[in-house]
Amino acid sequence: MIRSIGYAICYIVFLLGIWATIVWFFEIPHFILPSPDRVIFTLFSRSHQLAQHAITTGIEIISGLFLGAILGFITACWIGDSKLLQRAAMPLLVVSQALPVFALAPLLMLWLGYGLASKLAMTTLIVFFPVTAATLAGFRQFPEAWEDTFKTLRPKKKRLFWLVRLPLAIPHALSGLRIAASVAPIGAVVGEWVGSSSGLGYLMLQSNARGQTDLMFAALVVLSIEAVLIWSVVNRLSRRFDHYSTN
Amino acid sequence: MLKINQFELTYPGQAVLATVTWSIIAGTQIALLGRSGVGKSTLLRAILTNQDPCIQVLTERIAYMSQQPALIPWRTVVDNLMLGAILRGERPNPSDTDRAQQLLQRVGLSGLANRRTNTLSGGQKARVALGRALFENAELVLLDEPFASLDRSTRIQMADLCGDLLANKTVLLVTHDPRDASDWLHHTMVLTERELKGPYHLDDFSNDRALIEALEGDL
Numbered sequence: 001m002i003r004s005i006g007y008a009i010c011y012i013v014f015l016l017g018i019w020a021t022i023v024w025f026f027e028i029p030h031f032i033l034p035s036p037d038r039v040i041f042t043l044f045s046r047s048h049q050l051a052q053h054a055i056t057t058g059i060e061i062i063s064g065l066f067l068g069a070i071l072g073f074i075t076a077c078w079i080g081d082s083k084l085l086q087r088a089a090m091p092l093l094v095v096s097q098a099l100p101v102f103a104l105a106p107l108l109m110l111w112l113g114y115g116l117a118s119k120l121a122m123t124t125l126i127v128f129f130p131v132t133a134a135t136l137a138g139f140r141q142f143p144e145a146w147e148d149t150f151k152t153l154r155p156k157k158k159r160l161f162w163l164v165r166l167p168l169a170i171p172h173a174l175s176g177l178r179i180a181a182s183v184a185p186i187g188a189v190v191g192e193w194v195g196s197s198s199g200l201g202y203l204m205l206q207s208n209a210r211g212q213t214d215l216m217f218a219a220l221v222v223l224s225i226e227a228v229l230i231w232s233v234v235n236r237l238s239r240r241f242d243h244y245s246t247n
Numbered sequence: 248m249l250k251i252n253q254f255e256l257t258y259p260g261q262a263v264l265a266t267v268t269w270s271i272i273a274g275t276q277i278a279l280l281g282r283s284g285v286g287k288s289t290l291l292r293a294i295l296t297n298q299d300p301c302i303q304v305l306t307e308r309i310a311y312m313s314q315q316p317a318l319i320p321w322r323t324v325v326d327n328l329m330l331g332a333i334l335r336g337e338r339p340n341p342s343d344t345d346r347a348q349q350l351l352q353r354v355g356l357s358g359l360a361n362r363r364t365n366t367l368s369g370g371q372k373a374r375v376a377l378g379r380a381l382f383e384n385a386e387l388v389l390l391d392e393p394f395a396s397l398d399r400s401t402r403i404q405m406a407d408l409c410g411d412l413l414a415n416k417t418v419l420l421v422t423h424d425p426r427d428a429s430d431w432l433h434h435t436m437v438l439t440e441r442e443l444k445g446p447y448h449l450d451d452f453s454n455d456r457a458l459i460e461a462l463e464g465d466l
Contacts, residue, residue, distance in 0.1 A: 145314075146317045148311060
């Protein structure tokens with residue numbers, strides 16, 4: 001663990017070195033590409049402002065992740081037991097994923113306003129599909145060798161679902177959630193780009209318009225840290241349920 | 248208990264193997280012996296699913312032990328043993344719990360009652376699965392290679408246990424190993440790629456040559 005953190009720090013320092021060298025060597029103006037030290041200075045000098053916007057984006061990501069995961073999981077549970085329902089719902093699910101969230105953003109703004117609701121809807125939409133698809137895959141993981149044995153046990157359908165099929169699907173649902181956690185910030189940031197008054201996406205747009213590229217980079221760094229933190233928490237929580245597996 | 252009339256054993260996309268006509272009288276215990284791939288397990292599953300019009304099973308109370316133990320890995324040994332009752336939502340009564348404990352003792356796993364089954368060895372898992380099939384107390388018991396993963400002495404103990412607990416049940420035990428067709432079973436039927444033959448008795452397989460002839464191939 002310590003060794004891998006050490007490697008990561010060395011790698012980051014190496015990349016920052018290359019970045020700084022390029023800026024210095026080609027004499028790139030700071031409003032095109034600020035040097036790393038300038039971004040780091042901005043990170044500290046504007047930390048209060050960055051933190052405020054990070055909280056807004058964090059709330060959007062976490063609440064969207066939560067809502068999308070719950071809706072995705074419930075949908076998969078609802079249709080997971082019926083091949084007919086799955087056949088009917090799958091095209092709709094695929095369409096919900098195929099439609100780029102960028103295309104829906106203006107509509108969501110129109111319907112839900114410029115506040116939290118539209119960003120929540122965007123993030124929920126982006127999280128919903130990976131969780132639903134992964135949970136459905138989990139329901140299909142019922143081992144073939146178990147089918148005959150379980151049939152002779154004459155189980156009640158509901159009990160079989162709650163005691164066997166659902167726990168079997170949980171590790172798959174959580175792997176979907178891990179994927180969702182890595183894409184959830186996209187929903188929040190795109191929502192902020194289209195229309196908002198706070199959040200890291202909003203800050204990026206504002207600083208871009210004012211030529212404050214260092215602040216834009218600083219917002220990007222904070223967003224990356226936030227995304228990694230959220231993913232790590234989801235990853236750690238989801239690993240606790242790995243024992244619900246046939247392996 | 249079971250009537251099979253002109254049932255054609257096939258694998259998907261392949262020619263028909265044997266055509267089976269067979270009736271099993273209630274209360275008899277029979278071994279179905281055959282080389283690997285002749286369709287023993289396929290026949291057993293056809294009986295179990297009871298969907299083919301050529302097969303008539305006169306009971307709904309069937310216990311089945313598949314080749315793979317089919318245990319829920321995150322539940323305990325005793326839960327897996329009583330899984331049928333749990334999944335049917337039956338309230339656990341003291342006599343059932345006692346019977347489960349006794350069975351665990353008989354299969355040599357009483358010390359592991361509260362262990363999760365994903366921590367057990369292959370042989371231990373097979374014994375839990377056998378215990379579950381016995382716990383079901385069904386009229387028709389179908390066992391698919393129940394002793395395959397057990398060592399010789401455990402195999403004998405488990406055969407004795409089956410002999411004790413399944414004495415008045417209808418049993419069909421599928422195996423490729425003639426040593427499993429031990430004396431607790433009434434007789435042995437042999438399934439080859441062409442037909443179902445029998446009944447045979449243990450004495451009929453007193454030497455390897457007789458067994459090879461019965462199986463119509465190498466051991």
